[in-house]
Amino acid sequence: MRTIQSIALIAGILSDATADNIPRALPNAPNGYAPANVSCPAGRPTIRSAETLSSNETSWLSLRRNHTTQAMRDFFGHVNISNFDAVSYINRVANDNATNLPNVAIAVSGGGYRAMLTGGGALKAFDSRTPNSTAKGQVGGLLQSATYVSGLSGGSWLLASIYVNNFTTIGDLQAGSTGDAWQLGRSILQGPETGGIQLLSTADYYRTIADQVEDKSNAGYNTTLTDIWARMLSFQFINATDGGPNYTWSSIALEDNFSSGSIPMPLVVADLRSPGEKIVGANSTVMEFSPFEFGSWDPTIFGFAPLEYLGSRFNNGSIPANESCVRGYDNAGFVFGTSSTLFNDIVSYVNRSGLPSVLENLITDTLNHLGKDNQDIADYVNPFYNYTQNTGLTTQTQVLNVVDGGEDDQNIPLHPLIQPSRHIDVIFAVDSSADTPDSWPNGTSLVYTYERSLNSSGVGNGTSFPSVPDVNTFVNKGLNTHPTFFGCNSSNTSSPTPLIVYLPNYPYVTYSNLSTLTLSINNTERDAVIQNAYDMVTMANGTRDADWPACVGCAVLSRSFERTNTKVPDICNTCFNRYCWDGTLNSSTPAPYEPTSYLTTLNNTSAAGFIMVPNTVLLALGTVAMTAMAL
């Protein structure tokens, strides 16, 4: 019953509803959100060491290669590298030794709707299916050329919106009508408008969610606020009735377009809060969800569990004979809800807020209660319990406390992409972090990832990341006002290190610095933020720099050139001179960072930092959460 009380609390804060006036009206999906015991497959599921990639991933990669090779031929068919025949180069390398072809990845940061829509605009520009994205000045086809796309928190909402809906396009998500996914005009806390596939009033929305979460609880699983949050989010992103309670994240691996290697692999990131700890520090364990697995490359776990059977009571790496195999635990919404447990840090910061005391007491009481009962984290059955290949604390508890992937301040999900076994050459890193007081990025996330990689005997564990400057230098040198490359000179690093193409959120046609806790956004403003990001990653369709598409191509090819000892084309040297961080610092305290839009702002979009939250309580919560974390 605790879940219903939690919903009632949220509902009550919002709309004065109480548990009593929420009708019990809707049928429950019998097993939708509730995990269920199933008979184990012939080879019982096991935990594997993170020493190598999984066999699933390795065989998938060999299928993916042909598709990315063709996509790169197409990409360089319209992205011209002056005086260099890139298509012939790709053909030649593919024939000679395909290992030397470029390995491309895209990472989408956290930051709520701001990050989801900014990431969405970037992917729209990178997607060759977008009309005109393969015309002059455009970079369409980069998505098809990518092997991996990672997302965290708001970035994971984007991945879910695309992948759970059969690799749909951003354009199709935008084209939906009332009730469809991405109709974000009503607050997450009220539920989508009734219409189309959504049949629910707000009260029925709460009731449906309560029923779904209660099903899980009745099946014997611990539930937390994250389950409620996950169900709420699912209604916004999964284009199915009742938030698609039957969708699992592992089912992505079974979609034809994924299993054939036709589309990139999505990777979602979350963090671990160590047993007994309240703080998620820079050294916390980073967890990864692939369509195949859940686990970590970090020394604390250094293992992966088969995602489909998450929820099973593994012991020492296998499921004991007297335990069932469990399926349905990896509900798709639970995965992206876990990656975005925004509520987690509020407890420690709420007293600092300037809330009216009545509200402050209400929130403090609520959250203290939730904190006390560990309702502020995602509670996972620990598949690494007693996994004796590892002696860390994590193996000694039966539950894992999994939290928002940005809480370790690595708000761009680079961790899965800098694992040496993945051999990634270039990462296009879309950063919508709210670092500055006005919610613009200032490089903080890259600094954290860089510093973590230096801890080579500990959490660094074989990862290599290019050096980046301090955040003052980022702001003083304007490295956050346009794309910037890091790691251009790979001879500076001893092990293979990906080139980072940093793509910071920056205003072109609208002030896209929405508050992280924006819980509703109308279609005009949604589309403006998407358009803004499209301009951000195409540099205004190549009008800010006509060489930009070529420079993107050069970034893609750079590490491959090194492996094949190919002379770097002149235009690429021009690009690297223009976009690579030159290694110099200016660490003096900068003036407040307040960018002005590069192009004329679109009509009907608000000014900087507009927030559309249904009431002052949430506004306050948002401010608190933003202070707590630069998500």
Ligand SMILES: *[C@@H]1O[C@H](CO)[C@@H](O)[C@H](O)[C@H]1NC(C)=O
């Ligand atoms: C979920 O799956 C179950 C079992 O297959 C089915 O009975 C139920 O109708 C499904 N629920 C929804 C909302 O699709």
Ligand SMILES: *[C@@H]1O[C@H](CO)[C@@H](O)[C@H](O)[C@H]1NC(C)=O
């Ligand atoms: C992953 O690999 C295992 C072992 O080869 C196989 O049984 C399983 O079906 C694969 N899973 C997927 C989703 O392809």
Ligand SMILES: *[C@@H]1O[C@H](CO)[C@@H](O)[C@H](O)[C@H]1NC(C)=O
């Ligand atoms: C990949 O492409 C090559 C050459 O076009 C072809 O020989 C091979 O069969 C393809 N592999 C797969 C798995 O499709």
Ligand SMILES: *[C@@H]1O[C@H](CO)[C@@H](O)[C@H](O)[C@H]1NC(C)=O
């Ligand atoms: C292909 O290239 C890789 C890396 O450059 C190298 O390690 C490998 O030996 C090459 N394979 C062949 C068959 O030449």
Ligand SMILES: *[C@@H]1O[C@H](CO)[C@@H](O)[C@H](O)[C@H]1NC(C)=O
């Ligand atoms: C695509 O480009 C054509 C020709 O430049 C233009 O007329 C059309 O409006 C563009 N379509 C979109 C969706 O931008």
Ligand SMILES: *[C@@H]1O[C@H](CO)[C@@H](O)[C@H](O)[C@H]1NC(C)=O
């Ligand atoms: C998924 O999308 C592909 C490509 O657009 C399409 O061929 C396929 O029919 C779709 N699958 C479903 C289940 O809608």
Ligand SMILES: *[C@@H]1O[C@H](CO)[C@@H](O)[C@H](O)[C@H]1NC(C)=O
């Ligand atoms: C969402 O579902 C509706 C109704 O089934 C459909 O018309 C629409 O195309 C779907 N949108 C996406 C993005 O899949």
Ligand SMILES: *[C@@H]1O[C@H](CO)[C@@H](O)[C@H](O)[C@H]1NC(C)=O
């Ligand atoms: C992370 O671990 C390293 C090495 O053990 C230590 O020097 C550093 O202080 C730790 N950082 C944090 C934030 O705990």
Ligand SMILES: *[C@@H]1O[C@H](CO)[C@@H](O)[C@H](O)[C@H]1NC(C)=O
């Ligand atoms: C840990 O695993 C070992 C080996 O399977 C087993 O003997 C032991 O009982 C397990 N410990 C616990 C606490 O379950």
Ligand SMILES: *[C@@H]1O[C@H](CO)[C@@H](O)[C@H](O)[C@H]1NC(C)=O
């Ligand atoms: C639920 O949480 C309790 C307390 O943390 C733990 O002992 C128990 O194993 C958990 N149950 C499940 C199914 O994870």
Ligand SMILES: *[C@@H]1O[C@H](CO)[C@@H](O)[C@H](O)[C@H]1NC(C)=O
């Ligand atoms: C950069 O962002 C961090 C938070 O991520 C903040 O503490 C710092 O003051 C910011 N610095 C500048 C120069 O913007």
Ligand SMILES: *[C@@H]1O[C@H](CO)[C@@H](O)[C@H](O)[C@H]1NC(C)=O
């Ligand atoms: C990473 O950590 C694991 C577990 O501690 C260890 O076995 C492995 O050797 C480490 N890898 C590197 C490259 O340090």
